[in-house]
Structures are given as C-alpha cells and as structure tokens.
Amino acid sequence: MAENNRPSGKGYWGRILWVDLTTRRTVYEDVADGVYEKFLSGAGLGAKFLWDRQKAGAHPLGPENVLGFTTGLLTDTGALFAGRFTVVGKSPLSGGWGEANAGGYFSPWLKRCGIDALFFSGAADAPVYLYIDERGAELREAADLWGLDALDTEIRLKERYGPRVQVAVIGPAGEKKSCIAGIVTDRGRLAARSGLGGVMGSKNLKGIVAAGTRRVGVADRAQINRLSKEFQERISGKKGLSRFLTDGLLGTLGKITRRSRIFPRQPADLWRLLLRKYGTTAITAMSAESGDSPIKNWGGVGYLDFPLSRSQKIGAEAVRKYEVKKYGCFSCPLHCGGILRVADGPFPIPEMHKIEYETLCAFGSLLLLDDLPLILKVNDLLNRAGLDSISCGGAVAFAIECFENGILTREDSDGLELRWGNGPAILGLTEKIIARQGLGDILADGVKRAAARIGRGAERFAVHCGGVEPPMHDPKFDPGFGTAYACEAAPGRHTTASYTYLDLQFLEKKFQQARKIPALTTHREKYRTDNKGEALAVNTFYKMLIDGAGVCLFGTQIGGNYPLTELLNAAAGGHRTPDEYLLVGERIGLLRQAFNLREGLQPRKDFRLHPRIVGEPALAKGPAKGITLDMEGLTDGYYKALHWEPATGRPERGHLSALGLAEVVPVLYREDNH
Numbered sequence: 088m089a090e091n092n093r094p095s096g097k098g099y100w101g102r103i104l105w106v107d108l109t110t111r112r113t114v115y116e117d118v119a120d121g122v123y124e125k126f127l128s129g130a131g132l133g134a135k136f137l138w139d140r141q142k143a144g145a146h147p148l149g150p151e152n153v154l155g156f157t158t159g160l161l162t163d164t165g166a167l168f169a170g171r172f173t174v175v176g177k178s179p180l181s182g183g184w185g186e187a188n189a190g191g192y193f194s195p196w197l198k199r200c201g202i203d204a205l206f207f208s209g210a211a212d213a214p215v216y217l218y219i220d221e222r223g224a225e226l227r228e229a230a231d232l233w234g235l236d237a238l239d240t241e242i243r244l245k246e247r248y249g250p251r252v253q254v255a256v257i258g259p260a261g262e263k264k265s266c267i268a269g270i271v272t273d274r275g276r277l278a279a280r281s282g283l284g285g286v287m288g289s290k291n292l293k294g295i296v297a298a299g300t301r302r303v304g305v306a307d308r309a310q311i312n313r314l315s316k317e318f319q320e321r322i323s324g325k326k327g328l329s330r331f332l333t334d335g336l337l338g339t340l341g342k343i344t345r346r347s348r349i350f351p352r353q354p355a356d357l358w359r360l361l362l363r364k365y366g367t368t369a370i371t372a373m374s375a376e377s378g379d380s381p382i383k384n385w386g387g388v389g390y391l392d393f394p395l396s397r398s399q400k401i402g403a404e405a406v407r408k409y410e411v412k413k414y415g416c417f418s419c420p421l422h423c424g425g426i427l428r429v430a431d432g433p434f435p436i437p438e439m440h441k442i443e444y445e446t447l448c449a450f451g452s453l454l455l456l457d458d459l460p461l462i463l464k465v466n467d468l469l470n471r472a473g474l475d476s477i478s479c480g481g482a483v484a485f486a487i488e489c490f491e492n493g494i495l496t497r498e499d500s501d502g503l504e505l506r507w508g509n510g511p512a513i514l515g516l517t518e519k520i521i522a523r524q525g526l527g528d529i530l531a532d533g534v535k536r537a538a539a540r541i542g543r544g545a546e547r548f549a550v551h552c553g554g555v556e557p558p559m560h561d562p563k564f565d566p567g568f569g570t571a572y573a574c575e576a577a578p579g580r581h582t583t584a585s586y587t588y589l590d591l592q593f594l595e596k597k598f599q600q601a602r603k604i605p606a607l608t609t610h611r612e613k614y615r616t617d618n619k620g621e622a623l624a625v626n627t628f629y630k631m632l633i634d635g636a637g638v639c640l641f642g643t644q645i646g647g648n649y650p651l652t653e654l655l656n657a658a659a660g661g662h663r664t665p666d667e668y669l670l671v672g673e674r675i676g677l678l679r680q681a682f683n684l685r686e687g688l689q690p691r692k693d694f695r696l697h698p699r700i701v702g703e704p705a706l707a708k709g710p711a712k713g714i715t716l717d718m719e720g721l722t723d724g725y726y727k728a729l730h731w732e733p734a735t736g737r738p739e740r741g742h743l744s745a746l747g748l749a750e751v752v753p754v755l756y757r758e759d760n761h
C-alpha cells in the first residue's frame with residue numbers, strides 16, 4: 088500500500104489519489120493550494136481534474152472515462168451540514184458532464200483517509216473493490232461480492248472490516264451497466280443521477296471501503312465552532328409550531344397556490360419545520376395540487392388526474408406511519424431523514440431509509456399510482472439495485488404511455504398490462520428494468536435510448552432533458568427549474584437554480600451582484616423572461632459553491648442564514664468576500680460547461696426540453712393551463728448573464744481569461760485560431 092502522510096491546516100489535504108484499474112496501480116498526487124483557491128474541493132476539484140485529465144471523446148462506459156469521488160472543502164471541519172460527496176465522470180445518459188452527490192457518512196470517512204478526492208481510470212479485468220485508509224490504498228478482489236445487492240454488499244464489507252468503515256458500492260443495476268444506475272452508501276442512500284453507477288460497473292469496480300481516521304486541520308477552528316453554534320441556535324426556534332402542520336393543511340396550501348395563481352415568497356422557516364417533521368415527503372400532496380408535480384408522464388393535471396384524495400394516500404402523514412426513527416447525515420442538526428419499517432401487508436420491509444418526494448412522485452403522480460406499500464417496495468428494490476428512482480419512474484411512465492397508445496403490446500411487456508396506476512404491472516416492470524430482462528433491458532438505459540430502439544413514434548412519450556429524465560418539478564410552475572433543466576451542464580437537474588431556491592436562500596441579501604432579483608409575487612411576473620438571467624446565474628454560482636464545500640442544499644434553505652462563505656474562510660484561511668466566492672462558483676460552472684463543449688455537445692440543441700415540459704402545446708386545464716414557456720427567452724437571458732455566446736453556449740473568450748481560465752480558450756476556440 089502506498090502511504091499518505093501529508094498534513095494540512097486549510098480544510099483540505101492538498102492530495103488526491105489516482106487508481107488505474109487496468110494496471111491496478113495507485114498513485115498519490117499533491118495538489119497546489121492555488122487549485123483549491125480557484126475551485127474549492129468537491130465538485131470544483133472534480134471539474135478541474137476531469138477537464139485536465141479526461142480524454143475528449145472517451146466512451147462513457149469505456150476505460151478512458153475517469154470517475155472521481157470528491158469530498159467537500161468543509162467536510163469534517165466541524166461545519167454543520169457538510170457531509171456530502173460528489174461523484175463526477177462523463178455521463179452515459181447525456182454524453183457530457185456527469186455529476187451526482189449524496190449525504191450519509193461516506194464523505195468524511197473518505198476524507199479521513201488523507202485525501203480530498205479519488206479518481207479511477209481504466210477498467211479492471213475482474214471485479215474489484217478499493218480498500219483505503221490513511222496508510223494507503225489497495226485494490227482487492229470482489230468476485231464474492233459481484234451479484235449481491237447494494238445493501239448486502241455493505242453488510243458483507245462491514246462484517247469483514249468492522250462497523251467503523253463506510254462504503255460506496257454499486258448494486259446489480261450498476262454491474263449491468265445500466266445508464267440510469269447510481270452509487271449507494273449508508274444502506275440505501277444514492278448518488279443517483281447521471282448514470283455514474285453504470286460507469287462504475289463498466290470498470291468492474293464494485294465498491295470503495297473508506298476506513299480513514301485522521302481529521303483534517305483548519306485555519307481557525309474556534310471560528311468554525313462559533314459560526315456553527317450560532318447557526319444552530321438560529322434554526323432551533325419555532326419547533327413547537329410543527330404540531331400544527333398536517334397533510335390537510337399542506338394540501339390546502341397547494342390548493343390556494345393553484346387557485347390564487349400567485350407565486351408566494353417561499354417561507355424558509357416553514358420549510359425547516361416541514362423538513363424536520365416529514366423530510367421531503369412534506370410536499371407530496373401540496374405539489375400535486377399546486378402544479379409543481381408532473382402528472383401522468385407530464386401530460387396530466389394534478390387536481391383532475393391525481394386529486395388530494397389520492398395524493399394524500401402517499402403523502403407525508405401516510406409515510407410517517409411507517410417511520411420508526413429519525414435519521415440525520417453526518418454533521419446534520421436537522422435530521423430530515425428517517426428509517427421506515429413495513430411490518431405487515433404484502434410487502435414487508437424490515438428497515439429502509441425514508442422515501443423521498445422525488446420517488447413518491449416518480450412512482451406516484453407520474454404513474455397515477457396511490458398504493459403506498461407498493462411504492463415503498465419499489466423504493467426498497469431500487470435502493471438495493473442501485474437505480475435512480477427519478478429516471479426509473481420516468482422510464483416506467485414512458486412504457487405505460489407507449490402501451491396505452493399501442494406502441495408496446497403485451498407481447499413486448501411479457502404479459503404485463505402496463506396501465507396507469509396498475510401497481511402489480513409497475514412493480515413487475517421495475518423488476519425487469521433492474522434485471523435488464525426483456526422490455527426492462529431496453530428501459531434500463533433511459534427513455535431517449537429506449538424510444539430510439541422501440542421506434543414507431545415512441546419518442547413522443549420519451550420525456551427527457553438532453554437524455555436525462557427530468558426531476559419531479561414542473562418548470563411551468565417554476566420556470567427557474569426550466570432554465571436549469573435546459574442550461575445546466577448536467578441537464579435535468581432540479582437542485583441548481585429556481586425561483587423557489589432564490590427565495591429560500593435569500594440570495595438577494597447575500598450577494599450584492601444579485602440585487603436586481605425581482606419579487607415573484609404574481610402569476611404573470613414569473614413568466615417574464617427579460618429580468619431573470621442574472622438572478623438564476625447567481626443561484627447557479629451559489630450551488631457550485633455549495634457543492635465545492637460539500638454542503639447539503641437544505642442547510643442553506645431553512646432560514647438562519649447559513650454562513651457558507653464565512654465557514655470557507657475559517658476553514659481555508661483568508662478573508663474573501665461573498666462576491667469573490669461567487670466568482671469561484673462561476674469558475675466551476677464554466678469548466679463544467681467547457682467540458683460539454685469539448686465533447687462536441689451543442690447545449691442549445693442537444694439539451695432542448697421535451698415539448699411537454701415546456702407546455703407545447705399548452706395544457707387546456709389545470710395550473711399550467713395555457714402556459715408555454717419562452718425557453719428561448721429564458722436561455723438568452725441566462726446565457727447573457729453568464730457571458731456565454733447566445734447561439735452556442737460557449738463562454739466568451741475574454742470572460743474565461745478574466746476568471747483565470749485562459750487555458751480553456753485554445754480548446755474552445757480551436758477552429759477560430761486556424
């Protein structure tokens with residue numbers, strides 16, 4: 088094992104590990120302080136090294152694709168909410184920048200191995216896993232683990248190495264190189280998006296065992312402790328109010344939002360109380376009612392096709408009946424998670440993580456299914472298989488609509504009667520997707536590829552953004568999401584920017600550059616496209632900072648003014664202003680965009696949203712009645728604020744240089760130089 092003994096006092100180790108799976112060699116590499124100053128750690132470090140070392144044109148499922156696991160700059164520094172890791176690589180779904188992150192406990196354990204990130208290249212000739220601690224790293228044979236589901240793999244590895252290790256593994260979906268597979272930690276938490284579990288499977292890499300015990304040093308620990316304590320005090324109030332929050336009240340709020348056609352300022356204090364009490368399940372019924380949730384493969388209307396009487400059957404209170412204890416990730420004071428137990432009925436489950444809103448919607452309102460025990464069973468299967476529930480729900484919705492329209496038959500589905508709300512058929516098809524069996528094999532690579540293989544006009548029902556199934560938030564409700572879905576380097580991403588987040592994060596107060604953020608109080612105001620670009624750009628830069636720091640998005644959305652930039656200064660030293668940090672976020676975003684352009688993607692064309700997401704044609708009823716988003720206008724405004732060329736999305740030459748990315752210019756402007 089190669090040893091690592093590098094000390095650090097800036098919240099990072101200044102060291103990464105490269106693992107060549109083909110040769111089975113591991114090599115530590117020192118990273119200069121300047122890299123962290125420019126990109127932080129986490130997703131920023133991932134962007135930097137994928138830009139520098141990834142060969143353009145690499146096949147996403149080939150040995151040349153580089154797969155990185157990165158920890159945040161604030162991870163394990165004593166900062167609250169700072170336990171997330173980010174996986175990066177070329178996505179088999181979009182063909183461009185791939186990124187997924189998750190919480191749990193894996194990230195600090197990896198960082199305690201004395202590295203900030205771990206990059207895999209090549210492919211092993213037989214299944215392996217990586218064992219790593221602060222003394223070094225070694226690839227070990229994984230033949231006995233191959234074929235096990237993700238939860239059993241974790242159990243087996245913890246039996247082998249003891250409970251004081253953390254693991255990140257793939258399940259059967261990743262092994263079978265499904266393009267919608269994710270990476271599993273903490274017995275069922277997923278870094279789900281971008282198909283990076285399939286990339287891991289293509290490398291014959293079953294998992295990583297992180298057994299580090301060394302804490303990273305920081306510049307000013309007393310300041311981190313003080314900032315964290317003050318923040319915790321600010322978010323601990325008003326707990327008593329949560330007893331007044333019920334599913335009925337939330338449904339009524341959704342109804343009021345729909346009927347009044349206002350777009351209320353998002354109350355961060357309420358969101359905190361909801362997350363603490365229910366987790367993200369809180370919004371299930373409210374979103375179906377308000378128009379936030381997509382319904383019936385993006386073609387339906389919530390209050391007509393999936394009214395409150397049905398959405399509440401899978402809503403917050405219904406899920407809470409199964410909760411046996413609360414769960415919080417590393418360094419989290421909020422505990423939005425929970426552990427569920429289904430003791431009886433047709434689908435008993437001894438223990439599983441609380442289901443998230445995204446999964447409830449992807450297998451609920453999207454499929455018109457209100458059978459909660461069956462949805463929980465599906466969730467457990469997906470966690471074990473290591474499959475992205477958003478993409479899988481989208482794939483099932485696509486198949487159902489193809490079936491309803493005669494494009495698929497019972498012969499194609501091996502006898503499954505694929506109808507809206509048909510629970511047994513939905514469960515059966517999910518099992519087929521996991522096993523890559525029959526129609527499931529076609530769907531396991533996402534709806535875009537499935538439609539191409541099926542033909543016969545199936546692409547009409549393949550709802551995707553640049554090959555990625557969209558998350559469960561309708562941009563016709565919050566057009567900010569539409570901008571992110573279409574313009575993000577990782578398309579179809581609901582965590583980057585939206586009007587909702589702008590409100591919840593109070594960004595207009597945090598950053599002077601964001602002072603022109605409009606108040607979105609009216610229905611009409613939110614569809615204006617001439618005044619949104621800068622606000623959404625600031626929102627994006629802030630998210631890049633969050634991911635570079637390894638912070639949970641919710642920590643920044645629950646009031647209390649999360650002191651992100653102050654914590655970064657306390658960890659790394661220095662006195663950078665919030666606006667200076669915003670430039671760091673922008674720089675990370677620029678590199679991700681440059682990555683896509685180097686791959687030959689044309690974002691404006693390749694990431695065009697499916698017509699249903701945009702409202703083409705507009706729906707005749709419901710909250711989105713008559714609405715067609717002006718995606719051209721939204722994209723123009725966003726690109727302009729980012730200094731990206733309007734037609735191509737290529738960052739302007741001068742802007743790249745001004746942000747310290749002059750080395751990118753010759754690559755993006757190659758043809759202009761001849």
Ligand code: SF4
Nearest residue numbers: 190415416419423639
């Ligand atoms: S708020 Fe929820 S997702 Fe975020 S760190 Fe806490 S438990 Fe994890």
